[in-house]
Amino acid sequence: MDFFEAIDKRASYREEFDGVDIPKEDLEAIVKAGIKAPSGYNHQTTSFIIVTNTELKSKLAELVPTKAMKTAGAIIIPVSSYWEANNGLSFEIEDYAASVENIMLAIVAKGYAGVWVDGQMKLDHTGDKIAELIHLDKGFTVRAVIPVGKPVKAVPQREKKSFEERARFIE
Numbered sequence: 001m002d003f004f005e006a007i008d009k010r011a012s013y014r015e016e017f018d019g020v021d022i023p024k025e026d027l028e029a030i031v032k033a034g035i036k037a038p039s040g041y042n043h044q045t046t047s048f049i050i051v052t053n054t055e056l057k058s059k060l061a062e063l064v065p066t067k068a069m070k071t072a073g074a075i076i077i078p079v080s081s082y083w084e085a086n087n088g089l090s091f092e093i094e095d096y097a098a099s100v101e102n103i104m105l106a107i108v109a110k111g112y113a114g115v116w117v118d119g120q121m122k123l124d125h126t127g128d129k130i131a132e133l134i135h136l137d138k139g140f141t142v143r144a145v146i147p148v149g150k151p152v153k154a155v156p157q158r159e160k161k162s163f164e165e166r167a168r169f170i171e
């Protein structure tokens with residue numbers, strides 16, 4: 001799929017998936033897109049847990065009980081570790097966001113759909129509960145969950161403000 005076609009087709013999908021397993025090579029290709037993202041000082045503070053285990057997926061769906069989580073072929077969990085450069089700068093959040101957007105586009109390019117669920121991690125200590133469930137090493141933070149699968153419903157694009165409203169040239 002052409003890059004700009006993937007950009008145009010990407011939209012958050014929160015409905016059911018078809019329940020079919022996703023081939024491991026597709027998941028690897030999707031997550032490799034995240035790994036190739038830029039990061040501050042190339043420190044690569046984001047890592048990825050790819051959950052295909054049925055029992056663990058169900059437990060994750062209990063913590064984030066949405067249609068997408070309950071039927072996802074895989075749940076990708078980006079996790080990050082704090083790192084600070086000598087000058088005090090740190091880019092943990094920016095690194096994570098850059099890698100997740102690459103992943104969201106790769107999901108579309110491979111013919112799947114998904115949704116970037118970050119907000120819910122910050123409510124009711126959900127991120128900490130997920131960290132415990134997946135036995136996450138100390139020093140890492142769960143940033144999001146991304147349920148992925150083949151959508152069974154349409155994936156409508158949300159309205160975006162126009163170029164004129166959000167951008168301008170200085171010539």
Ligand SMILES: Cc1cc2nc3c(=O)[nH]c(=O)nc-3n(C[C@H](O)[C@H](O)[C@H](O)COP(=O)(O)O)c2cc1C
Pocket residue numbers: 010011012013014115116117118119120121156157158
């Ligand atoms: C940082 C961030 C956090 C988000 N957190 C959630 C979330 O917790 N739950 C959810 O359903 N969607 C979440 N989303 C998806 C947004 O709601 C979605 O991108 C937005 O409504 C625009 O729709 P679109 O992705 O279809 O263009 C998040 C997106 C981003 C970038």
